[in-house]
Structure formats: structure tokens, C-alpha cells
Amino acid sequence: MKTKTILILGGYGGTGRVISRMLLKETDVDIIIAGRHINKAEELASQLIKEFPGKRVLARYADASDYESLVAAFKVVSMVIVASTTTRYVKQVAQAAIDVGIDYLDIHYQQNTVPILNALTSSIKEAGRCFITQAGFHPGLPSVFVRYVAPNFDRYKKAVISTAMNTRIENTESVYEILDEIGDWKADIFKDGKWKRADYNDVNKVDFGLPLGVRSCYPLQMEEIRPLPEMFGLNEVGVYVAGFNWFVDFIVFPLAFILFKIRKGLGRHFVASLMVRGINSFSSSQQGVSFVLEAEGEKEGKPVKVRLVAEYNDVYYFTAIPVVACIAQYLDGSIAKPGLWMMGHVVDPVRLMNDMERMGIKIQMEVTERNRNTKGGI
Numbered sequence: 001m002k003t004k005t006i007l008i009l010g011g012y013g014g015t016g017r018v019i020s021r022m023l024l025k026e027t028d029v030d031i032i033i034a035g036r037h038i039n040k041a042e043e044l045a046s047q048l049i050k051e052f053p054g055k056r057v058l059a060r061y062a063d064a065s066d067y068e069s070l071v072a073a074f075k076v077v078s079m080v081i082v083a084s085t086t087t088r089y090v091k092q093v094a095q096a097a098i099d100v101g102i103d104y105l106d107i108h109y110q111q112n113t114v115p116i117l118n119a120l121t122s123s124i125k126e127a128g129r130c131f132i133t134q135a136g137f138h139p140g141l142p143s144v145f146v147r148y149v150a151p152n153f154d155r156y157k158k159a160v161i162s163t164a165m166n167t168r169i170e171n172t173e174s175v176y177e178i179l180d181e182i183g184d185w186k187a188d189i190f191k192d193g194k195w196k197r198a199d200y201n202d203v204n205k206v207d208f209g210l211p212l213g214v215r216s217c218y219p220l221q222m223e224e225i226r227p228l229p230e231m232f233g234l235n236e237v238g239v240y241v242a243g244f245n246w247f248v249d250f251i252v253f254p255l256a257f258i259l260f261k262i263r264k265g266l267g268r269h270f271v272a273s274l275m276v277r278g279i280n281s282f283s284s285s286q287q288g289v290s291f292v293l294e295a296e297g298e299k300e301g302k303p304v305k306v307r308l309v310a311e312y313n314d315v316y317y318f319t320a321i322p323v324v325a326c327i328a329q330y331l332d333g334s335i336a337k338p339g340l341w342m343m344g345h346v347v348d349p350v351r352l353m354n355d356m357e358r359m360g361i362k363i364q365m366e367v368t369e370r371n372r373n374t375k376g377g378i
Contacts, residue, residue: 004331007032007077009062009093010084012040014170015107015136018320019083020044024052026324026359027331034062034073035084064089070096079330081323082106085176091116098127103336105343107136107323109177114223121340128338134224135326135343136319137291138163141310142239143224143344144322145293146232148353149306152367153297156232161225162206162217164242165289167315169279172272179272180265182256187219189238190229204240208290209309215242224344247278289318305368312361325355353378 006023010016011033020031033041033048041059048057062073064086070093074080080097082090082105090106090113097104098120106113117133124131134140142161150156169175187198198219207214217240228237243249252275259266293308312318326343329335335346357363357378366375 004079005030005032005077006079006081006327007034007060007062007073008081008083009034009064010082010086011035012037012044013083013085014174014316015319016081016083017044018316019081019323020048020057021051022317022320022324022359023327024048024056027328029327029331030056030058032058032060032073032077034060036061036063036065064093067092067096071100074100074102077102079103079105081327082108085173087113087177087180091120094120094131095123097131098123098129101127101129103130103132103330105132105135105323105327105330107140107319108133109136109139110180111139111221111223117340124340125338130330130336130338131340132326132330132335132343132346133340135323137289137310137322138239138241138319139222139224140322140326140343141291142222142293143228143342144347144349144352145291145308145310146225146228146237146295147344148349149293149295149308149365150232152295152304152306153299154301155298156234156295157298158236158294158296159228159232159234160204160236160238160240160294161292162204162208162240162242162294163289163291164206164208164212164215164217165244165315166212166284166287167279167289168283168287169276172269172276175272175275175279176268179256179260179268179275181221182253182260185257187221187238188226189219189236190225190234191236191238193229193235198238202238206240206242206292206294208242208292211284211286211288212242212290217242224342227345244279245282247282248275252278287315288313289315291318299369302370307366307368309364310356310361311363318361321356321359321361322352325352325359328355 038061045059146159222239291310295306
């Protein structure tokens, strides 16, 4: 079988460079590091060539805002992984992939990209292409976790997903997508059998253990969880995230909210710079990310609680590892089918979790029944 070539758009960014390195380590694909800063692409490509000999790495210019450059770059690959923070050009990047005839995966955080891609579903199917969106850990893992623990229940009632992190940010562009959500903040949670618009009163206290401790977590909008109540008969489901630190939570975020309400994107670069400085200066020096599912239901008429935790000491790797685990299923044809799919819905959750653990993510599951408690790795 001919070796596939995957282009990573934004491959020299914080998450992109980790995806690039792990694809070379975990698969036999060739990769192209691409972006509008060709010097950065070439610099990373040179580093990776030394680590992974065999002419598996190239660098190429591709600008998400320039359709012709995308088409030229896509003609020599079989898939594009969009790791750049260029959500405003999501339609153009996706259309270029359709026109050239290649597959597509993105790790976009912003939820407004989902309806844009949904509008292209017919074109994607007609072209026979496999498009995977909302990949990574957040979004990406909420649906995987909910699906993974489902066999523990005969009646599945509740699934609440929470995450917290201490990290360091390399550049301002890394937080653009987070800030862009601030001005348009909204979140829906499914509670008591119906969807409701969340507000700042809908706060969960979650114990993430060391080093993150007990944190207040606020609701997030995640399109991938919308089908879950119907899929599993859930009465409650939601996704929550902890803040970063006092400076970011109570100074930067309110400032962004006010400015973006005046005009969307007003002061974006300044606020992003302030956010990066705040994260790097005021967050704990002990880095880490924790992703927790707390689920409830019944098994053989008895109440059952499940707590599933995934942890890693680097948020970039924690994002990249699920992507590479997903790509492994794509490469062997398991999920490479025409259409638009969310990563959390299309992957085999058991295989993905096992691969994530093999690649270094610490995963623990605790199942509590009325008279029994079991705890351990997966």
C-alpha cells in the first residue's frame, strides 16, 4: 500500500509540532509542515528530519486566507490536518480540500465552525471524502468518555465532563480561539431531561486531585454532546471547564467580554498578549491537565457511579495524542468513510482510550456500586 502523505496546516505551532512529531513516531505516513511562515515550517522540518530519517518530512507554504496556495499545497497530499488558529477561513480550507479531493481533520475549538462545515456535508459526500471535525481533547474527548463508560449501565442517567489545566502558552495566536468565544459566550446544558441555557450560576466544584486541586468549573458549549441524551437516554449531560488563575479569570476575561461586546475582535491582540502573560506569570509552575467524567446510572437495578480521569503534564500533547490515535483508525480504514464526522462520535472509544494510554496519558476509572468499589487503569 502506498504511504500516505498528510499535510499539517499550522504544523509548526504549539499543537501542530507535537502532532507532526507523533505522527512520525506512531505511523508510517510522510508529512508536510505547512503554513504562511515558510521559515518556521522549514526550521521544524529540518529538526524532524534529524529525528526521523528516511525523507518523510517536507515544508511547504500554505496560507489559509489564500485559496490558490491551499490548492497548490493540497494537490500532493491525501489529507490535511488543520492545526492552525484560522477558524475564520474554515470554509475556504474545507472547500479547497473538497475541490482537490483530499480528506480533512481539524482541531478547532470554536463551535461556530460546526454549522459552516455542516453546510458542506452534501459536497463532502459527493466527493467521497472523509472529513473529521472537533478533534483533540476539548472538543473531542467528551463524547469518547461518555461512550466509553456506557457499558457500565443498563440505565444511563448522568454524564458530566470537567477539565482543568495549568500550562504555559508559547504565543498569542494560541489563545485567539478561546478569546473569540468570550464575546459570544453561551452554553447549553441538558438537565432534568431538557436543554437549558446555562448561566454563571451553573457552576460545578470538581476535585481534580494533585496538582490541580478543587476547582470551580463553568459550562461550555460543545456541539458534540447534543446527540448524547437521545443516544443513551441521559437525563443530564454537560461540559465544564475550570478557569486559569485569578488574573486571567477576573481581569482578562471580563476585559475581553466588554471589548468584544463593543465590537467583535476589538483589542484582540492586546487582550491575547495580556492573557498569555497572565497564564505564564500567575498559574502554578507545575503543569498538567486533567479531564474528568462523572457518570451515574443503574446496573441490574442497583445504582452505579463511574469516575473516569485522564491526565497528562502537557496540554499540547494532551491535544495531539487523541488526534494521532484517531488518525490511526483512519489510516487502517476503520473510520475512513465518506461524510462529515465529529471525532468523538466516529472513533472506536475503547481502541482510542487504549492507544491514548499506550502513548503516555494516565487513565484511571473507578466504578462504585452499592456494595462494591473497583478502581484502576483501563
